[in-house]
Amino acid sequence: MTDTLDEVRIGGLGASRRRAEDARFIRGRGTYxxxxxxxxxxxxxxxxxxxxxxxxxxxxxxxxxxxxxxxxxxxxxxxxxxxxxxxxxxxxxxxxxxxxxxxxxxxxxxxxxxxxxxxxxxxxxxxxxxxxxxxPPVVNPKQAMEPGAPVIRDDKEGQTDNLTYRWDVGDAAATERAFAEADTVSTLSLHYPRSHPSPLExxxxxxxxxxxxxxxxxxxxxxxxxxxxxxxxxxxxxxxxxxxxxxxxLGGGFGNxxxxxxxxxxxxxxxxxxxxxxxxxxxxxxxxxxTGFGRDMYLDGELALRSDGRILGVRMHVTTDQGAFFADAQPSKFKVGLLHSAFACYDVPVGHISAHGAYTNKAPGGVAYRCSFRVTEAMYFQERMVQAAADDLGMDQAEFRRINLLHDDAFPARTPFGFLVDSGQYGKCLQLGLDAIGYQDFVAEQAAARARGRLLGIGISTMTEPLGAGNSREYDILGIKMFDSAELRVHPTGKAMLRTGARSQGQGHETTWAQIVAHELGLPADDVVVEEGDTDTAPYGMGTYASRSTPVAGAAVSMVSRKIRAKARKLAAHLLEVSEEDVEWELGRFHVRGAPERGVTIQECAAAAYTNMPDGMEPGLEGNAYYDPPNLTWPFACYIAIVEVDPETGVWDVLRFVAVDDCGVRINPMIVEGQIMGGLTEAYAMASMQFQTYDAEGNIVGSNFMDYLLPTAWETPGFELHEVVTPCPHHPIGAKGIGECATVGGPAAFVNAVHDAIRHTGVRNVDMPLLPDRVWEALRTGHDY
Ligand code: MCN
The missing domain is CATH 3.90.1170.50 (Aldehyde oxidase/xanthine dehydrogenase, a/b hammerhead)
Structure with a gap:
């Protein structure tokens, strides 16, 4: 067993170690x-x-x-x-x-x-x-599908209209039966606007x-x-x-x-x-x-509900605007990425999604923008539908979730569209979020404030996200095997060089991979240099997107470190002149069973690997590992926003935001928190101001930062972060991905909060971004906008 205190000292698992790469980044010495x-x-x-x-x-x-x-x-x-x-x-x-x-x-x-x-x-x-x-240009997918619309891709053989694809998933007949048995059907129509990742570089x-x-x-x-x-x-x-x-x-990537x-x-x-x-x-x-647009998706969604609040089935009709070329970062079998991860955190027996895409005269869209292949849309639609359903039933939105979220004893659970969700403590996360924000007190305060003309609202978003983009024996997500790799060389002096097939764009791999090696071998993390991004030196890997690096490459780092440790054990037995079975491991050191004072360090083993190995042993202390995960990882999050809407202007302010994230074991809690805050900032951007649009002539409107708005530190609200840890059952160190969760789950919390504040008007939906004029119009007219 490893000692937690020592882990922190050497920068191992759970240490909020300062980012190694920042030494060059913040001095302007990065090489782009x-x-x-x-x-x-x-x-x-x-x-x-x-x-x-x-x-x-x-x-x-x-x-x-x-x-x-x-x-x-x-x-x-x-x-x-x-x-x-x-x-x-x-x-x-x-x-x-x-x-x-x-x-x-x-x-x-x-x-x-x-x-x-x-x-x-x-x-x-x-x-x-x-x-x-x-x-004549066509900039709207619904118009593109109308008879007589100009055919944009007349270069494609057999293409006589603008239909890009059709895709159906789920059990249509069983879903039909669930809707026939429902007490109530809740419906909602939404648009997730086109958005651009806009990395710094x-x-x-x-x-x-x-x-x-x-x-x-x-x-x-x-x-x-x-x-x-x-x-x-x-x-x-x-x-x-x-x-x-x-x-x-890389100066950021975000899928771009x-x-x-x-x-x-x-x-x-x-x-x-x-x-x-x-x-x-x-x-x-x-x-x-x-380059690299995401989203641009329309939803007509329906939930079949029992009067006691149980969801009986879900139906989603989806239209995607693909732009002029079908560049969707889609897995081969699924035309809309992992959109069918919708409702994966809820106990929903059946569902059916029918989707189609249209070519339009816009730049190619559908590229994975911090979304794990369309999961951003899936979770936004899901959480907006959940809130509308709770409203339609006259139920408290937290209670509605509590009833329908998967309970702890449900895992592993099969989702309505076939995924296998392996672990989670959803009720605990929700409760922690509600307690942290003071939910019951707020509901009372909200009613009193409303009586005084103040429009306060609270919005919840609970979601899980399939992260890892790796082969799943359970569920063949991508149609191809996906894996990642790591190569570790421990030098004679006990310093090490690690290379992986991932590529950090700012996530901090140079820091966290060294921490995994430190955890597995007891080498100080500062003694491990990490390199990525050069195909002549790094082992073959599938890259960094879909928050797959920790779930897949990070696992490979663990595996290769364990291979090295296994060889080091043989070297230790040789040095200690005992049999391998009599050698015990403690962090950074092997000792003789029953005689802890007789030991050798991992560094001494490294020296022996090059200078004093036993006869017949191949010299050196290096190896590689490829990790092909058996399933995706399933982090969970509960995000809760409190907002105040100004009835005179439609401007809304975030008064508080609580985030509870469960990404399994955290390698570096500080980096994880940075990922969550960055993701929430993007979520706030999408909810409040960031979108890409075209005029009727097909002229792009947001081609500069005067027109394409991003929030600065000034506008961005503060975030209160909390954690729950449910280790991933199949990852060697129990870690799940985190890079996209907040971007994926965050928008619905803001938008649900604004809708909660204006719900007395009967408005069902204002589309993102919730620009003040849209909110003001909705308040004034009582119509959706
Ligand atoms: N981490 C951890 N413990 C965990 C999970 C993750 O300490 N349980 C750490 C990781 O080791 C890594 C970071 O958190 O340093 C993010 O890990 P992970 O969730 O595995 O995501 P990836 O490294 O694969 O990054 C991809 C993800 C995606 S898909 C986008 S898009 C995105 C994002 O990360 N783009 C980013 N975060 C970004 N952050 C920055 N600064 N820049 C981008 O372009």
């Missing part, structure tokens, strides 16, 4: 793609379409070529000659690298220029003359094709460098062992850096064509208008 300068490097700039829908009648690049310092002007036709006209999206659709026939959204890539410096490249882009024949790449060796090195903003390497090998038909992808420090974007492909092609390194770094406006 834009900091990388290679000899002879050229610069690339992209020409984007000003129109949302138009036929390209001609592209004249002659004036651009004539500008001194221009080395290459690339069009889609030239890309096609290299078989790179199209690139795969994350959903087996294809996206034009550079448009040739038509442009299908404002901001679409049409051509690019490579020049000696970025300013020449930008000037030259403006010198390209493209003639367009404007076509936009996307970029430097492709460096070495004509002498044929090796391609790509520095790029990627959350999944190994997958990118395989994709480049397959798409560009280059040998994978001759491709090195380096993802240096998972997909392949045309800019990456263009920089690779331009480097091959010029024989020089080619750098492309997009500006804020490009990032906000053409």
């Amino acid at each position: 793609v834009d900091d990388v300068v290679l000899p002879g490097m050229l610069h690339m700039e992209i020409l984007r379409s000003p129109l949302a829908h138009a036929r390209i009648t001609s592209i004249d690049t002659s004036a651009a070529w004539a500008i001194p310092g221009v080395r290459l002007v690339l069009t889609g036709e030239m890309a096609a000659q290299r078989n790179l006209a199209w690139m795969p999206t994350l959903s087996y659709d294809t996206q034009a690298v550079l448009a040739t026939d038509k442009v299908r959204f404002q901001g679409q890539e049409v051509a690019c220029v490579v020049a000696d410096d970025p300013y020449i490249a930008r000037d030259a882009v403006e010198a390209i003359v493209v003639e367009y024949e404007a076509l 936009p996307c970029g790449s430097i492709a460096d094709f070495d004509v002498a060796t044929g090796k391609l090195t790509i520095y790029m903003t990627s959350q999944a460098p190994h997958i990118i390497r395989s994709a480049v090998a397959l798409v560009a038909e280059l040998p994978e062992h001759m491709i090195r992808v380096i993802s240096p420090d 850096k998972v997909p392949v974007y045309p800019g990456y492909v263009c920089s690779i092609l331009c480097s091959i064509l010029t024989g020089k390194p080619v750098k492309w770094v997009e500006d804020r406006s490009s990032n906000l208008s053409s």
Whole structure:
């Protein structure tokens, strides 16, 4: 057994160790793609379409070529000659690298220029003359599905309308029967608006094709460098062992850096064509208008209810706006990611989801923005429907949840759509949240305040989230095996180097992985250096998204450390001159059973591995491990907001916010709290101000931070954090993911609170973001907005 006090001293499990990476980040010494300068490097700039829908009648690049310092002007036709006209999206659709026939959204890539410096490249882009024949744009998925709507993807064989996919999940007939038996049916229609992750650092790449060796090195903003390497090998038909992808420090990702974007492909092609390194770094406006949108989903939801408050069944009709290319970060079998994780924390016997998507003249949407593949929408819809149902039954919203949440003895529990939720203490989390916020006192205060004309509201959101994106033997989520990896080398002096196939974008892996090694081996965490993001050195991994790093790569770190410990035990037996069975482990040390004073440290074992191993033992103390999890991890959260709505202006303020998170064992509680606070800030952003929209002509409205609003520290409310720990039964150290929970579950708490404050008006729904004018209109008219 390990000693807790010692764990804290060496920076092991449960220590709120300061973040190792911050030493360089807060001094401005991080190395981001834009900091990388290679000899002879050229610069690339992209020409984007000003129109949302138009036929390209001609592209004249002659004036651009004539500008001194221009080395290459690339069009889609030239890309096609290299078989790179199209690139795969994350959903087996294809996206034009550079448009040739038509442009299908404002901001679409049409051509690019490579020049000696970025300013020449930008000037030259403006010198390209493209003639367009404007076509009518469609920016709403419901209009896109109307007969006679212009067909956006006429490039796709057999595509005669704008339907992207249809998908059904659940048992329609059994759900029908549940609705027939219901005392009440509660209905709600909602829109989850389009949103953009907007990381601090936009996307970029430097492709460096070495004509002498044929090796391609790509520095790029990627959350999944190994997958990118395989994709480049397959798409560009280059040998994978001759491709090195380096993802240096990332200034945030939030899902924005998972997909392949045309800019990456263009920089690779331009480097091959010029024989020089080619750098492309997009500006804020490009990032906000053409990469990585999430959400944009419409719901018509119904809950079948018994009069005592039990949910008998759920039905969800969903429409997604995919934009011009189907780039949804979807698992292969499921067209809307893990949307069917809806109601996973409730004891709901049956359910049915029918979904379809539509192409529109908007940038590709549906990319996983801090959502574990559409779980953000699932939980928002779920929690808004739950609150509406409680209201419809005239029940207290906390009591309604208490009745329907899975009870502790229900685990493992099968959800209405087939997931297996393995563990949790949902009632305890809810109660802790209610106690922390003083629920009963507030309800009394709310009534008194209302009598005085003050509009106070309280909103609850309880949710679980399938985190881990790994193969599940229980439930074949992704249709492919998904795993992650770790490689650990303990040097002769007892210092260690750990590499994983994940890629931190700010989450703190350099700190927490060292803590897992410290926990397993007793090495001080400061003696463990962690590296990620270089495919030439790190073992093959699937990357960091869907909060999968702790559930999968973190587990691999544990496993490889245990392998090292097993070898160290043999070395200890040799050094102590006893049999292996007579050797006992304590944190950082082996001793002889029954003689604790006779021992050797893990560092002494490391030295022996290189200098004094037993005859026949392979030298060295290193190894690797691949972890293929048997299930997802299922963290749980209860978020409760108290707000006050100003009846004169519709402005709402958050008076208090309580968060109770159960992510199993916390490796680093401080980092976990940072993840929760960051996630709640994004949740508040979505509830209050952040959304991306287009006008009727298909012009994007939020392509800069004047129009696309994010909350600053000034607007962001304070969060009161609490924890419950239910260890994950299948993870070696009992940890579950946490990175997305607060973004996923947070929005409904804010929105439910505002609805609670204005419920006397009869308004059922105001869509996010709850801008003051929307709330004010709803208050004034009593209509949904
Ligand atoms: N952790 C822990 N104990 C746990 C669970 C996690 O100490 N029980 C720690 C981890 O070791 C890690 C951090 O918390 O340092 C987040 O872990 P995890 O939940 O495994 O999530 P990932 O590392 O896989 O990160 C992905 C997740 C996602 S999907 C998005 S999007 C996101 C997020 O994390 N993007 C982020 N958080 C972000 N935080 C920052 N700063 N920047 C981003 O781009």
